[in-house]
Amino acid sequence: MEIMRLVVTGPVGAGKSTFIRSVSEIAVVDTDRQATDETSLIKQKTTVAFDFGRLAFGPEMALHLYGTPGQSRFDFMWDILIQKAHAYILLVAAHRPREFVDARRIRAFMRQRSQVPMIIGLTHMDSPNAWDIENTAIALGYLNADKCPPIITVNPNEAASVAQAIITLVQHSMQNCLV
Amino acid sequence: MAINTEKLGIVLQNFVTATSDVQGAALVTPDGLPLAASLPGGMDEERVSAMSAAMLSLGERIGQELARGGVDRIYVEGDKGYGILTSCGEDAVLLVLADQKAKQGVLMLEIKRAVAEIKLILN
Numbered sequence: 001m002e003i004m005r006l007v008v009t010g011p012v013g014a015g016k017s018t019f020i021r022s023v024s025e026i027a028v029v030d031t032d033r034q035a036t037d038e039t040s041l042i043k044q045k046t047t048v049a050f051d052f053g054r055l056a057f058g059p060e061m062a063l064h065l066y067g068t069p070g071q072s073r074f075d076f077m078w079d080i081l082i083q084k085a086h087a088y089i090l091l092v093a094a095h096r097p098r099e100f101v102d103a104r105r106i107r108a109f110m111r112q113r114s115q116v117p118m119i120i121g122l123t124h125m126d127s128p129n130a131w132d133i134e135n136t137a138i139a140l141g142y143l144n145a146d147k148c149p150p151i152i153t154v155n156p157n158e159a160a161s162v163a164q165a166i167i168t169l170v171q172h173s174m175q176n177c178l179v
Numbered sequence: 180m181a182i183n184t185e186k187l188g189i190v191l192q193n194f195v196t197a198t199s200d201v202q203g204a205a206l207v208t209p210d211g212l213p214l215a216a217s218l219p220g221g222m223d224e225e226r227v228s229a230m231s232a233a234m235l236s237l238g239e240r241i242g243q244e245l246a247r248g249g250v251d252r253i254y255v256e257g258d259k260g261y262g263i264l265t266s267c268g269e270d271a272v273l274l275v276l277a278d279q280k281a282k283q284g285v286l287m288l289e290i291k292r293a294v295a296e297i298k299l300i301l302n
């Protein structure tokens with residue numbers, strides 16, 4: 001059985017832990033703790049080490065999903081988790097444009113340490129304030145469509161939507177391996 | 180919740196200066212924010228706090244997963260000394276850094292006393 005390690009990263013509240021919880025076939029290992037900083041305005045709990053879930057992908061492959069913390073004080077965990085990743089998805093809450101800068105910072109951090117394939121998943125698209133893909137791409141610094149990684153929309157609360165995102169990520173990473 | 184951080188700072192500072200072979204201590208929230216710290220120069224309070232929270236949460240998870248029950252303490256022993264994390268109830272975690280000369284039994288007793296004192300302030 002082949003194992004593919006996928007990392008789910010992105011700013012606080014993008015939906016990383018929810019994403020993994022939606023599709024994992026094992027009870028998710030989470031390290032969520034009561035939030036005592038600004039995060040508590042968005043939600044009660046926040047990830048302080050990582051989330052871990054597992055998912056079979058066909059008969060031959062198991063996907064190991066690792067969710068990072070969102071806050072930059074845990075960047076040592078970003079570092080640990082990205083080192084062994086085969087591919088990753090950067091989740092970005094499309095309705096909180098003020099956090100796009102955090103997403104860019106995470107992207108830069110990851111890019112410095114790893115050249116593995118990545119895609120971007122826009123969450124919270126069901127919010128009336130959500131930005132569309134095109135404008136978000138520009139806000140994330142992708143001015144040139146050729147150099148932009150695949151951008152998809154995903155609702156972390158819906159298993160089917162998360163499964164689709166994972167298929168896109170795995171396919172993208174396999175394409176990149178061939179060239 | 181108004182925590183008397185000034186008092187906590189004094190308790191930590193006293194603990195670090197009065198306990199032989201202890202080099203530093205920090206009290207952090209379970210989500211990794213510093214409440215009070217008295218750390219060796221050059222150590223970043225924010226980073227130390229986040230690491231302490233990550234380590235405790237993982238330790239607790241491991242304790243649970245491997246049926247070791249609730250975790251009282253996490254212990255890192257390196258060739259340059261010890262890092263000991265002790266839970267101080269729901270709201271705080273104590274990190275103590277000691278050099279390799281520290282006598283473990285004495286250290287544990289001192290930590291126990293400090294934890295009791297900290298808990299009084301937190302409640």
Ligand SMILES: Nc1nc2c(ncn2[C@@H]2O[C@H](COP(=O)(O)OP(=O)(O)OP(=O)(O)O)[C@@H](O)[C@H]2O)c(=O)[nH]1
Pocket residue numbers: 010011012013014015016017018019039043045046047048067068069070071123124125126154155156157
């Ligand atoms: N309606 C809606 N809610 C979403 C969507 N994505 C995420 N959420 C909600 O947003 C919250 C995200 O919480 P988490 O999954 O804990 O976020 P996280 O990215 O793990 O956050 P940290 O661990 O703190 O960095 C949850 O309450 C989700 O239900 C979405 O696309 N639509």
Ligand SMILES: [Mg+2]
Pocket residue numbers: 016017018046047051067068069070
């Ligand atoms: Mg999380």
